[in-house]
Every structure is written in structure tokens, then in C-alpha cells.
Amino acid sequence: MRKTILLISLVPGLLVGVAFKAIGQQNFEGIAKYKSSMSIESLNVAGPDMNPEMQESIRKQLLQQSQRDYTLTFNLQEATWKEDAELESAASTPSTGGMQIRFSTGNSVSYLNPSKNQFLEETEIFGKKFLIEDALPTYNWKITGETKKIGDYTVIKAEYQNITEQMTMSLSDSEKTTETVMDTTMITAWYAPDIPVSQGPSNTWGLPGLILELKNGNFTFLCTKVELNPAEPIAIEVPSKGKRVTREEADQIRDEKLQEMMKKYDTGDGGETRVIRIGG
Template identity: 45%
Template sequence: MKTLSIVLLAFSLSLGNLIAQEISGIATYKTNRKVDLKMDGDGVTEAMQEQIQAQLRKQFQKEYTLTFTKDESIYKEVEGLNTPDPLASSGGMQITISGGNENFYRNIKENRYVDETEIMSKPFLVKDTLEKPEWELTKESKNIGNYTCFKATYSREVEEETFDSATDSIVKIKKQRVTNAWYTLDIPLQHGPGRHWGLPGLILEVTDGDMTILCSKIVLNPEKEIVIEEPSKGKEVTQEAFNEIQEKKSQEMMERFQSDSRRGDGNSFKIRIGG
């Protein structure tokens, strides 16, 4: 009886690997971020803050595609038409979210990733080793579309920078960030949106801090063969080197913001988020 159980288990694992080898597809995701922005200063009204928050939420609402095979995937932003924003063009306020389109390539078999991104319009090609998150699997489940999904979670300490208007300085705050993910065993691949991966099935939903990523569509095994091209544009750096450059640029940006704040430019505000 024991021998039979071992044989059945081995057969199940082999069948799962065989199914995974045959799966490829394209998943579409939509992102959203909670915005809790408070501004102090002369001329800052409640209505103005509500307008700014609405504009920021709109800029964070993006669409991405995850193209995947068993071992490879690439996560790309879907390009859309840029419509003029009445707040940005009115001359009263200007809001800029730094950072451009990002192409994130993952190769699980070779345990590496390539991130084609930019800082202040300068292209970078970040190449480094994959590190699997220490997911804690739970029994909690729910349906996302036609897929039964299970919840997984992990937490880690992160450091965030904020501008303290009271002291006119940059403040670094360490906090625990919890990430919740919902994955489906119906698609037994370890891929997921962005840097989220490493679960027994494809990740369809992620809540990471204030950011939510939700899968809205999946096309499995399309008629046209999927070919994933590794990104190749930009200055090649490691993740550590890229983080150092990003932090330096962020400091420079904050210092410019401090300088503008001290000069007091009437009702003109500049808010920049990201690298």
C-alpha cells in the first residue's frame, strides 16, 4: 500500500510537470494605488488636495501584460494615449510621476531577471539573480473569474522616504510591508505580475502596500506561438548599483523641492513620486 502511494505521488508530480511544460499564455493585469496625500501651506485648500489625489490615482491606474511560458515571462506596460490633464495644464499645479515604461523579464530555469527601466529618462538594464520570496501558504481561497485561487502572504522591512514640511527635511521611516497574493493551481507556473513570483501557480492578484494588481484576462496556449525576447536597451547595472543611483536622484529631487518650497512660489506646487 505504501509503495502504491509513492508511485501515485510520483505520477502526479510528473503529470504536473508535463502540464506546466505545455502551458503558455498572456495575462492582462490592471493596477491601482491608494493615495493619501496631505499638503500644508498657504493657498492649499481641501478641494485642491482632492483634485491632486484624483489625478494621482488616475496616473497609477495602468494596464500590463504578462507573457509567459514554463520558464520565462516578460511583464510590460500597455501603452495608451496620453490625454492632457486640466490640472497640469492650468498653470496652477503640476504633478509629475517619475519613471517610464518598464519591461521586466524573468528566467526561472536560469534563476535570473532583467529589468529594462529608467531614471529621469535615462535608460538602465538591471541584471541580477532571482530571490524567491518566503511565502507563507494559507488555506484561504476565493474565485477570480473562472479560477479558484489560494492566498499566500509574506512580510519584510522596507525603508520609505517622506518630505516633512514641518522640519523642511527628508525623513526615512522603516516599516513592515505585507504582501498578499492569490494564485491558481489551474495554471501550475511560478510566474506573476512584476516582481511577484515563486508560488505553485500563476499569481492573479496582489496587494502590496498601497498597490493592488488584478488580473482581468487570460489567454492560454494562443494559436500564434509565444516568443519571449529578453530586454536589451540601457546601461547595464546590478540591482544594488541601480538602487544607489535611484536614491541619489531621489535626494537631488527632494533638495530641489525643498528649495522651491523655501522660495514660496505662490500657489504653484510640484509633486513627484518615484525615481
Template identity: 40%
Template structure:
């Protein structure tokens, strides 16, 4: 197994003063259940394997968390990547928000967050209250790089909508699922912060397993030489998380309609693609 190396600076005991800053790099991985079939026969295993490999690569992203004692920004690192996945004449456009232009600001002291994101060229500022995760702290430990980390877990129930399309007909199924979140945090870095919207533990979160997504810290620099400024984004249409979720729901329906109108390949075969993640 390849070892994760965390780069740290050897600092004095005053490194966690009020002016303390740091940056942490995280990599994401996503498990996918991908089903591809055509209306004329059984699933093509070669196409399925190629699509699965390309989609897995698409969901492998790198982010940087800039943080101080009370606030942070979380940004995707710039990468030369296409928002489309294409193989053997099959093209999938990955819907969603602004990706590399997003900025997630968290203020753990005020228990609020502001997420700057874009949808179809429209910029939004999602401002809302941080969730109280109500973590269950365990005594289990493991080392991540040079840090001793402690395990915390929580569960939640949510309604998921699975959308599939066969011969132009869209079918939606709702199901209640239980999601377990496992976080590994280190008290050696006493900030109640972490990647994405995760927070609320007595130390920086270095790893998260949230359902089928895994987020792992690969590098930490404490009090870096370059100046770190943590500023809340200000430009965009202000909405709550609930309002933005409704906007995204409508956006997804529009994307499905567009896909429906262009569903048939040149030889007349219709395609059924189902992605569960």
C-alpha cells in the same frame, strides 16, 4: 460589486506541455495619502480632492504578462497619458523610470531577472537574482473569475524616506515600516510566475496586495493564436539592483532641487506637497 471576467480558451489536456504559453492582463491601483498646504493658511480641500483624483488616475496602469513554463516578460500597455498632473495652477511631475518603455524579464528556472528601464533618457539593464519570497501558504481560497485561488502571505520590513518641502526647505524623515504582501494564486495554471517581480508559488499569481498597491488580473488567454516570443532585453547599461537604486536616489534628489528652485507660484505663495504611497 462589478465582477471580473477572465477570458479563457477551452483547450485539451496537453495545454500545459513544454510549449505552453499564455498572456495575462493586470490592472494596478494605488492608495495615496496626499497632503497639500500653503504657507499662508490651512489646506485647500478642493485642490486636495482634485489632485488626489488625478494622481489616483495616474497610478491606474494596465500591464500584460507573457509567460511560458519557465520565463516571462511584463510590459505596461501603451496609453495616451501625460507624465504631469496639473490642476488650479499646481503642477506635479511624476518622477520615476521609463514607464511604457520598460520590459521586465523573469526566468524562474534560473531565478534571475532583467529589467530594461530608462531614466532621463538613459537606458539601463538591471540584472539580478530573484528574491526568495518564502511565502506562507494558507488554506484560504476565493474565486477570481473562473479560477479557484489560494492565499499566500509574507511580511518584510523596510526603511522609507518621507520627503516634504515647505517654503523651499526640504525635510526628510526615515521610518521603519512593516509591509504585508498578500498573493492569490491558482494551481489551475501551474506556472511559478506573476506580475512585477512576484513569483515562487505553485500556480500563476492572479492578485497581489502589496502595501498600498493592488494588482488584479482581468484577463487570461492560454495558448493564444498569436505567437508569443519571450526574449530577454539586451540593450542598455548593465547594473545591479543595488547600483540602480543608488542612481535613482541621486535622480530623486536632483528632481527635488529643481522643484525647490521653481517652488513659488506667480502670486508669491509657496507650496508644500507631500505624497505618501
């Protein structure tokens, strides 16, 4: 008997930045709403014995799961990023081989404070709360000078080439195999100089203006609404719940739990457990 596991995780967003000098009002603050989406046309869904009907059904479920709403709350010094509501997983169907597809965000709330070089993320890893504490790595954006309009704002294009390690795991006859490959993704941001905060969606930061659109591989975050200096003061809450760990410790815990899950789904009768890799 063969079982298939489809593991998809929206890992914590890329943290990127350059030095930013705050200007303008000392009490400048606001709320920005974003919608996420995924481009499925170029998405490669690969796996042994997967027919075209199954591949297309998986792509459609991925598209549905990728469409989410987020809120970025910010002032000149700090910001929080969180998902507005969690989607239910799509129902499994015969065309997907009985698989149920779900994006995992860990119900996370992220906090960035560039002036203190501080990043905090309150998240869940397989049902247990953790508070990830990390520094903000500094990367250089390349500002292209290309412009366009998003709503009422003129935005400027910036790019960053992100190189990360991707690990795949599989179990066959109770033997685990892993493979690590290098993955290069072009991160494209469109920022508004008229909104003088160094923040953006999915924990991106470091440009001289609010990022209104972000494309990270197949994922896109688009700002749908910005409210600046609302009548009611904005309270930015610093995450504090969960066991305090570093990013490396959290990644190790997550990897160990994934391996435990894979062993749990191993048939134990000479069968094979497969992990389907999904990428651009």
C-alpha cells in the same frame, strides 16, 4: 516664494519566491492581461498648508494615474512584465496648487527566470536607458488556504509581510534634509493552481500557480484575461538595451537625480521647496 514638488515613482515590483517544481506540459505558455488600481479612501495625502479641496483633487488624480494596463507573458521557465501604454499626466488645476501629478514607470520591461535565479529590467532613469541585473531574492509566502473565484478559476490566498526602507527628502533655504523610516506592507496574492506557472504581476513569483490578483499596500493588480497555449507560439524576449547596472547602482543613480531635481526647483531666494509625502 514657495514651490511644491510631488514625486511619485512606481518602483520595481517586489521580487518574492519559494522553490517551485514545474509540472505539466514542457511547452506550456500563455499571456495574462492585468489592470492596476489604487485605493484612495485610506490614502493619506499630507503636506503643509494643504486644504481638504487640494487633498481630494490630488487623490482623484492619483486614482486616474493608477489605472493602467499590463501584460505578463510566460512559460514554465520565464516571464516578461510590461505596461501596455503610458498615460499622459493629469493636468494641473488651481485646486492642486498648480501641481501636475504623474506616475513614473520608466517605460520598463522586466524579465524573470527563476530556474537561473535571474532578473533583468530594461528601464529609463530620467531619460537614460539602463539594464538592471539582479538575483531573485527568496521569501516565504504564507498560504492561508482561503479560496474564491476569479473568472473561471478557483484561486487560493497567500500572504507575505514586506519590510522596506522609505526615504523622504526636502530642501529649505538650500539645505537638504533626509529621513529614512521603516515601512511594513502586507502583500496579498490570489493564485490559480490550475495554471502551473510560478509567475505573477508586478514581478511577483514563487507560488504554485499563476497569481491572478495581487494587493500591495494601496495598489491592486487584477487579471482580466488569460490565454493559454495560443495558436501562435509566444516569443519571450530577454531585455538587453541600456547600460548594465546592479539594483543598488540604479537606486543610487535615481536618488542622485532626484536630489538634482530638488535643487533645480529650489527658489534660491530664501523660499522653500516642499516634498509632499503620500502613503497609506
